[in-house]
Amino acid sequence: MTLPEFIVAIPARHAATRLPGKPLRLIGGQPMVLHVARRALAAGAREVWVATDDARIAQALAGSGVQVAMTSAEHASGTDRLAECARLAGWREDAIVVNLQGDEPFAPADGIACVARTVADSGAGIATLATPILDVQTLRDPNAVKVVRADSGDALYFSRAPVPWPRDAFAQAPDRMPDGQWLRHIGIYGYRVSALQAFATLPPGRLERTESLEQLRALEAGWRIAVALAPSPFPPGVDTPEDLARAERIHEEMTRNDG
Numbered sequence: 001m002t003l004p005e006f007i008v009a010i011p012a013r014h015a016a017t018r019l020p021g022k023p024l025r026l027i028g029g030q031p032m033v034l035h036v037a038r039r040a041l042a043a044g045a046r047e048v049w050v051a052t053d054d055a056r057i058a059q060a061l062a063g064s065g066v067q068v069a070m071t072s073a074e075h076a077s078g079t080d081r082l083a084e085c086a087r088l089a090g091w092r093e094d095a096i097v098v099n100l101q102g103d104e105p106f107a108p109a110d111g112i113a114c115v116a117r118t119v120a121d122s123g124a125g126i127a128t129l130a131t132p133i134l135d136v137q138t139l140r141d142p143n144a145v146k147v148v149r150a151d152s153g154d155a156l157y158f159s160r161a162p163v164p165w166p167r168d169a170f171a172q173a174p175d176r177m178p179d180g181q182w183l184r185h186i187g188i189y190g191y192r193v194s195a196l197q198a199f200a201t202l203p204p205g206r207l208e209r210t211e212s213l214e215q216l217r218a219l220e221a222g223w224r225i226a227v228a229l230a231p232s233p234f235p236p237g238v239d240t241p242e243d244l245a246r247a248e249r250i251h252e253e254m255t256r257n258d259g
Helices: 032-042 055-060 078-089 109-122 136-140 167-172 193-201 206-211 216-220 241-258
Strands: 007-012 047-052 067-070 096-099 126-132 146-149 155-159 183-192 225-229
Touching: 007 032, 007 078, 032 047, 032 055, 032 109, 032 241, 047 055, 047 078, 055 067, 067 078, 078 096, 078 193, 096 109, 096 193, 109 126, 109 183, 109 225, 126 146, 146 183, 155 216, 155 225, 183 193, 183 225, 206 216
Parallel strands: 007 047, 007 096, 047 067, 126 225
Antiparallel strands: 096 183, 126 183, 146 155
16 A cells, blocks of 8 residues: 655653653663654655754764754644644645654554555545454543544544443443444544644634643544554553663563564
């Protein structure tokens, strides 16, 4: 299947609450943001940009082949930071850009490419990925965001609750995984640049404020979000010191296997 031309942009903020300086934390002796950028390059991106507000992050990427956009420190979200990056970089309105989080050092290359292809194939301005939920703990976990798709593949709703709610199955056995397919949302997005810029101008909606899920802003405004199944698993991101230690172990194992 032909891969469309696409850009990857990585928002990287230095002042993370749970893990300060997160983009510069070392994994295998190299900054995490550099690992993320390499995953984007491996996916076949035409350009890889890091949108940051800190010169130390820009310096860590010197000589890597990655371009850096110095953006405002006042942005409320990574999406707003990417919208400024798009303006600074001068991307065409019809260009496809993938928003890859800066704490995903092991994001699979095929998943990054898949979300770009989904934008191109669906005609939607926004696309994202999902993966099947296999256990009831994840289904009930409010930190695992669920998505419900229409037959077309477009998102009907995102929620922290177990949706759709398996009424009869949970009434009989609330701790057992019910039959059927539930989907966990994976937080990687592809945009047409025009949609990215327009999204950044939308005010937060009632649903977004209720669930604390930014993507609901687009659905409440009547926009399409195309949802594809991820072709391979996305390992957990890095949010805490414990996550960083786990990432170091994963990197060591990958290095041994490659050797």
